[in-house]
Amino acid sequence: MSKVLAITGAGAMSEGMRQINPDVVPAFPITPSTQVIEDFSQFVADGKVDTEMITVESEHSAMSACIGAAAAGGRVMTATSSAGMALMWEMLYIASSMRQPVVMTLINRALSAPINIHADHSDSMGARDAGWIQLYAENNQEAYDNLIMAPKIAEKMDVRLPVMVCMDGFIISHCVQTMQLEDDDKVKKFIGGFESTYPVLDTENPSTWGALDLQDYYIEHKRAQHIAMKNAKDAIKKVSEEFADIFGRKYELFESYRIDDAERVIIAINSVCGEIKEVIDERREAGDKVGLLKIRSFRPFPYEEIAAALERVKIVTVLDRSESMGAYGPLFTEIRTALFDAPEKPMVYNRIFGLGGRELFMSDIHDIFEENKTYLETGKVEKMFDYLKVRGG
Amino acid sequence: MAKAKANQKVHPLEELIRTERLPHIWCSGCGVGTVFSACLAAIQETGIDHKKFSMVSGIGCSGRGAGYVKLDSFHTTHGRSIPFATGIKMANPSLNVIVFSGDGDLFAIGGNHFIHAARRNMDITVICINNFIYGMTGGQVAATTPHMDRSATTPYGNPEMPFNLPLMAYASGATYVARWTMIHSRDLTDSFVEAINHRGFSFIEVLSPCPINYGRRNKIKSLDMLKLFADNTIIKNNADPAELDIDFKKGVVLGKFVDIDKPTPDENYEKVCMMR
Ligand SMILES: Cc1ncc(C[n+]2csc(CCOP(=O)(O)OP(=O)(O)O)c2C)c(N)n1
Ligand code: SF4
Ligand SMILES: [Mg+2]
Numbered sequence: 197m198s199k200v201l202a203i204t205g206a207g208a209m210s211e212g213m214r215q216i217n218p219d220v221v222p223a224f225p226i227t228p229s230t231q232v233i234e235d236f237s238q239f240v241a242d243g244k245v246d247t248e249m250i251t252v253e254s255e256h257s258a259m260s261a262c263i264g265a266a267a268a269g270g271r272v273m274t275a276t277s278s279a280g281m282a283l284m285w286e287m288l289y290i291a292s293s294m295r296q297p298v299v300m301t302l303i304n305r306a307l308s309a310p311i312n313i314h315a316d317h318s319d320s321m322g323a324r325d326a327g328w329i330q331l332y333a334e335n336n337q338e339a340y341d342n343l344i345m346a347p348k349i350a351e352k353m354d355v356r357l358p359v360m361v362c363m364d365g366f367i368i369s370h371c372v373q374t375m376q377l378e379d380d381d382k383v384k385k386f387i388g389g390f391e392s393t394y395p396v397l398d399t400e401n402p403s404t405w406g407a408l409d410l411q412d413y414y415i416e417h418k419r420a421q422h423i424a425m426k427n428a429k430d431a432i433k434k435v436s437e438e439f440a441d442i443f444g445r446k447y448e449l450f451e452s453y454r455i456d457d458a459e460r461v462i463i464a465i466n467s468v469c470g471e472i473k474e475v476i477d478e479r480r481e482a483g484d485k486v487g488l489l490k491i492r493s494f495r496p497f498p499y500e501e502i503a504a505a506l507e508r509v510k511i512v513t514v515l516d517r518s519e520s521m522g523a524y525g526p527l528f529t530e531i532r533t534a535l536f537d538a539p540e541k542p543m544v545y546n547r548i549f550g551l552g553g554r555e556l557f558m559s560d561i562h563d564i565f566e567e568n569k570t571y572l573e574t575g576k577v578e579k580m581f582d583y584l585k586v587r588g589g
Numbered sequence: 590m591a592k593a594k595a596n597q598k599v600h601p602l603e604e605l606i607r608t609e610r611l612p613h614i615w616c617s618g619c620g621v622g623t624v625f626s627a628c629l630a631a632i633q634e635t636g637i638d639h640k641k642f643s644m645v646s647g648i649g650c651s652g653r654g655a656g657y658v659k660l661d662s663f664h665t666t667h668g669r670s671i672p673f674a675t676g677i678k679m680a681n682p683s684l685n686v687i688v689f690s691g692d693g694d695l696f697a698i699g700g701n702h703f704i705h706a707a708r709r710n711m712d713i714t715v716i717c718i719n720n721f722i723y724g725m726t727g728g729q730v731a732a733t734t735p736h737m738d739r740s741a742t743t744p745y746g747n748p749e750m751p752f753n754l755p756l757m758a759y760a761s762g763a764t765y766v767a768r769w770t771m772i773h774s775r776d777l778t779d780s781f782v783e784a785i786n787h788r789g790f791s792f793i794e795v796l797s798p799c800p801i802n803y804g805r806r807n808k809i810k811s812l813d814m815l816k817l818f819a820d821n822t823i824i825k826n827n828a829d830p831a832e833l834d835i836d837f838k839k840g841v842v843l844g845k846f847v848d849i850d851k852p853t854p855d856e857n858y859e860k861v862c863m864m865r
Pocket of ligand 2: 615616619799
């Protein structure tokens with residue numbers, strides 16, 4: 197039976213994994229994603245799932261084992277964070293190029309050095325070119341819903357790509373929120389069975405994976421991934437619609453929060469969007485026309501859809517919770533690209549915030565809306581790029 | 590910290606500790622601090638200028654050593670302390686490089702580096718705090734967790750077999766190999782002094798309690814673990830490395846098992862690779 201329960205974000209992911217009941221879960225612990233695999237190993241031990249769990253010796257091995265298990269015909273999941281995903285790097289590309297629909301919970305955490313365990317998006321943003329579908333979530337419910345949808349998206353025959361389901365470390369992974377946990381059977385029915393494309397254990401039809409591919413075919417294989425990623429956009433939309441029909445919660449590629457008549461909009465990813473919504477509601481009370489565009493799918497990136505959504509907006513502040521030293525923030529880069537072809541372009545500028553977990557409070561978000569108000573009134577973006585809440589800045 | 594007044598007691602290791610970083614993170618009943626003090630005491634005892642030491646740690650509770658020591662130190666990434674140390678040693682062979690890290694760090698995620706540094710006989714000292722578990726992340730199964738012991742990821746027992754670390758060190762080419770527990774702090778300090786002075790790859794495994802994340806799940810209270818270390822261990826220098834499996838029921842063998850002389854990589858490098 198579906199029930200409302202109070203649970204941490206990490207707990208929500210392990211519940212989701214229990215319902216999905218993957219064939220194989222290779223995993224290695226790292227803060228703040230550890231609880232996902234700890235809870236899940238208890239499910240394995242208690243016989244609540246049929247999963248083979250492998251407690252491998254590193255994340256590189258975890259992702260390698262994921263790829264092997266998926267190629268052998270299994271539905272495969274894992275979870276990691278930060279340095280853990282950094283160590284998987286080589287294998288992230290192998291998973292997507294071998295078109296293995298692995299589903300991974302990525303609890304976003306800063307990268308070393310210096311070592312830091314708190315939330316920012318340097319891990320997943322660094323992997324944005326790895327060929328994985330990336331879905332982001334504001335809270336436990338969204339992360340859980342994304343996880344339930346992920347296998348269906350990944351396994352679509354015209355997609356067959358791995359999916360990363362992201363949420364902010366500690367802020368979401370370790371905070372208890374109430375959410376709707378759907379009925380086990382309903383979830384299982386929604387997801388359906390797994391159909392492997394070329395299982396290597398099919399000895400009747402032997403197949404070779406990852407063989408040498410030089411000037412002759414490599415680029416065709418890459419383009420095939422590109423096309424699959426384009427198809428993923430439709431797959432995400434379709435699966436989200438099916439999900440809404442059954443479970444009632446509607447999701448798009450991004451969420452538009454009070455932007456229909458908004459003049460000034462913040463664009464952001466993950467947990468900070470909760471605070472931004474609160475601030476918007478306060479300012480709307482006072483008649484201020486502000487809104488939020490919250491990214492759900494960063495890969496594939498919905499360029500045209502975002503451009504259309506921002507058509508009547510006058511100024512956009514893009515908040516990036518990761519850095520691309522020597523360039524603009526990764527989200528900003530995409531947003532400005534999306535807006536380039538729009539007939540009426542809003543003003544747009546970039547702010548970096550929250551690296552290594554530094555909080556952005558509601559008062560800070562009010563400050564952002566004050567600043568973009570001034571920019572709009574003067575018609576001039578004073579500072580295209582800046583850090584928020586930083587010493588010596 | 591301000592210099593202590595004349596009548597104030599000064600901690601004998603104060604010179605080697607970043608007191609501004611205290612209190613440390615180690616839980617009460619944890620063994621890491623004791624091993625850390627033994628290591629610092631050994632550094633003092635060698636009489637070698639502190640400027641000639643460098644400490645490298647990976648990530649983990651044990652790995653916090655590098656952050657508390659007042660030496661040039663590196664808190665690296667999980668598993669990579671040995672390659673960092675190798676780089677330091679090759680760039681400046683006059684340094685005494687000590688790797689101070691956990692069983693998970695050195696033998697699970699970083700295991701490959703260990704066997705290669707031992708094979709090369711890199712002139713570094715590797716101290717492994719074996720608490721049979723990944724302590725820092727909450728007690729998940731490690732490559733050293735005894736068969737059938739419980740952990741956060743093996744709630745009903747570990748189905749796998751653990752490494753025999755001294756055997757692996759010996760087989761890989763280490764030229765100094767010893768094992769102690771954290772309650773044998775005198776032997777431990779002596780062993781560290783020997784290892785630091787030893788030319789070549791030195792490895793000391795130190796059995797140490799993690800009451801929070803290993804003891805609790807395996808129903809071994811802090812003091813009982815220390816009792817096991819005292820009562821169920823046998824000191825047997827030069828024991829056959831193949832007979833060093835850890836089984837407290839049978840008795841765990843401690844001592845110095847290997848102390849031999851072989852050329853180090855910088856010596857070999859001089860001989861083989863330098864054009865004359
Ligand atoms: C690449 C990577 N993966 C995982 C982690 C998470 N992590 C931090 S410490 C640790 C295990 C520590 O165990 P051990 O080395 O035995 O040290 P102890 O805490 O027991 O002293 C893990 C898995 C990490 N920091 N980096
Ligand atoms: S968790 Fe275990 S190893 Fe870490 S400080 Fe506590 S007792 Fe020591
Ligand atoms: Mg350990």
